[in-house]
Amino acid sequence: MTAPEREELTRRTAELLPGADLTVHEAPPVESFGVGASRVQAPRALASIVSQDVRDRLAHSHGQAFRDVVRALLGRLPHVPDLVVRPTSEGQVVDVLDWCNDADIAVVPFGGGSSVVGGVEPRVDDEYAGVVSLDLTSMDQVLEVDTTSRAALVQAGVLGPHLEEQLRPTGHTLRFFPQSFEFSTLGGWLATRAGGHFATHLTHIDDLTEAMRIVTPAGVVTTRRLPGSGAGPSPDRMFLGSEGSLGVITEAWVRLQERPRWRAGASVNFADYDAGVRAVRALSQSGLNPANCRLLDPMEALINAGSSTAVLVLGFESADHPVHAGMERALELCRDHGGTLPEPPRYTETADRAARTAAADTWRSSFMRMPYRRDALAAQGMIVETFETACTWDRFDSLRAAVNAAAQDAMRQTGAMGVVTCRFTHLYPDGPAPYFGIYAAGEWGKTVEQWDEIKQAVSEALISSGATITHHHAVGRDHRPWYDQQRPDLFGSALQAAKTVFDPAGILNPGVLIDPLRDR
Numbered sequence: 001m002t003a004p005e006r007e008e009l010t011r012r013t014a015e016l017l018p019g020a021d022l023t024v025h026e027a028p029p030v031e032s033f034g035v036g037a038s039r040v041q042a043p044r045a046l047a048s049i050v051s052q053d054v055r056d057r058l059a060h061s062h063g064q065a066f067r068d069v070v071r072a073l074l075g076r077l078p079h080v081p082d083l084v085v086r087p088t089s090e091g092q093v094v095d096v097l098d099w100c101n102d103a104d105i106a107v108v109p110f111g112g113g114s115s116v117v118g119g120v121e122p123r124v125d126d127e128y129a130g131v132v133s134l135d136l137t138s139m140d141q142v143l144e145v146d147t148t149s150r151a152a153l154v155q156a157g158v159l160g161p162h163l164e165e166q167l168r169p170t171g172h173t174l175r176f177f178p179q180s181f182e183f184s185t186l187g188g189w190l191a192t193r194a195g196g197h198f199a200t201h202l203t204h205i206d207d208l209t210e211a212m213r214i215v216t217p218a219g220v221v222t223t224r225r226l227p228g229s230g231a232g233p234s235p236d237r238m239f240l241g242s243e244g245s246l247g248v249i250t251e252a253w254v255r256l257q258e259r260p261r262w263r264a265g266a267s268v269n270f271a272d273y274d275a276g277v278r279a280v281r282a283l284s285q286s287g288l289n290p291a292n293c294r295l296l297d298p299m300e301a302l303i304n305a306g307s308s309t310a311v312l313v314l315g316f317e318s319a320d321h322p323v324h325a326g327m328e329r330a331l332e333l334c335r336d337h338g339g340t341l342p343e344p345p346r347y348t349e350t351a352d353r354a355a356r357t358a359a360a361d362t363w364r365s366s367f368m369r370m371p372y373r374r375d376a377l378a379a380q381g382m383i384v385e386t387f388e389t390a391c392t393w394d395r396f397d398s399l400r401a402a403v404n405a406a407a408q409d410a411m412r413q414t415g416a417m418g419v420v421t422c423r424f425t426h427l428y429p430d431g432p433a434p435y436f437g438i439y440a441a442g443e444w445g446k447t448v449e450q451w452d453e454i455k456q457a458v459s460e461a462l463i464s465s466g467a468t469i470t471h472h473h474a475v476g477r478d479h480r481p482w483y484d485q486q487r488p489d490l491f492g493s494a495l496q497a498a499k500t501v502f503d504p505a506g507i508l509n510p511g512v513l514i515d516p517l518r519d520r
Helices: 003-016 044-049 054-059 066-073 090-103 160-170 186-192 235-239 273-284 298-305 324-336 358-378 393-414 447-464 480-486 489-502
Strands: 083-085 105-110 130-135 142-146 151-155 209-216 219-222 248-255 262-270 292-296 310-318 346-348 382-388 417-428 431-441
Touching: 003 358, 044 090, 054 083, 066 358, 066 382, 066 447, 090 105, 090 130, 090 209, 090 248, 105 248, 142 160, 186 248, 209 235, 262 273, 262 324, 273 292, 273 310, 273 324, 273 393, 273 417, 273 431, 292 298, 298 310, 298 358, 298 417, 298 431, 310 324, 358 382, 382 447, 393 417, 393 431, 393 447, 431 447, 447 480
Parallel strands: 083 130, 105 130
Antiparallel strands: 142 151, 151 248, 209 219, 209 248, 262 310, 262 346, 292 310, 292 417, 382 431, 417 431
């Protein structure tokens, strides 16, 4: 963040939470972390792709959650990989897994490192000889584009911007833009069943996956390219969301779209938040499938869009036809529920121009800058973190009340003064994906522990309210206790059996999704 940005952010935070200690705490030098020497040595044949550099190992020791940022600021990164390995080909991935399998070395697949649930943290116990962070980002090419079927074969280590750069000359796009787009990879999206920016229709990477290729310690799995199939349980579905615990995704065929040309954008204000919820539910069940349909509650709108009412950021787009009719019908539905427009909707008809109102521009800027603001506030003793879920429409009111009560009670008990916000990120005809935010004044040196207590409380509220522990942030290690409650016991046993087949020595990302059965 720039200095003026930080000054403004500090001023607004002080207004929201008067009395908060907003002293800026600087990051410690790398040398102060006390990282020990590597416990393992790679074979000579792999030496060219192996790094033992301390800074490199530290960078691969954590993700990008609030607790990761604060622990790094405090110099507390206890789980550091022994080596960082960057294969440049699938053959080298096979060689690395063969070596680690024989040497009993844990392997944590690593893409962009943007996990917020402990998914890439090598939190591995001492029963392994060592742990390797397997960084796939050197495998970052679009290998083939099938313009007839509108699909592309892409290596898993490609970061979002580089993927779109390679697709742009063909006139196509994956149209998948998570908030971590700049710093996350295709393989990471697949392994975590990530959700993109678009609110309805093709919301998850699952919807854009045609086939995959996965290297496991037991062999290579290649699924068949098909637009759809009813031939038994889907092998793609087995590896989507497997978080590196069953194998390492090396490449995938993904479904492309033509780059949109026609766009429409509007912002709708709701004095009554509940009326806004009803309007959004009507939109989700209308079949209009807006590209953007984010409802911000009044507190979220105040913090991130400067509004005193609930705000709906609404958008449509198409590569095939104008979208005026869809927008007009959507606005009619909003007006039916008391929605008002502070300014008329905007329309564009060129691929390189957005159609955003002033309020939508403010929200978009805030949305893109949010992680940087979070990091800045974390260094000032603030607890700023999010958690997301999904539930059916009939349960949303009780879910929101339960989460608010649990969060407020946990903040009181931990001595953190703060607020809870909510916005919808994705919508389905049968329910929303609420995305909650916590903004609280913590006590420097204890904010990780304070957040952990709040996280525990709200996670229990999610599960007890019939919601999911995560809609698109994955399970990792941090969500394991509640994932274990959410999944059926017999399915857990089946997943355990699958891991035993694909990873009999239990070296792949131990502790994620399922604990390995080890006989060593």
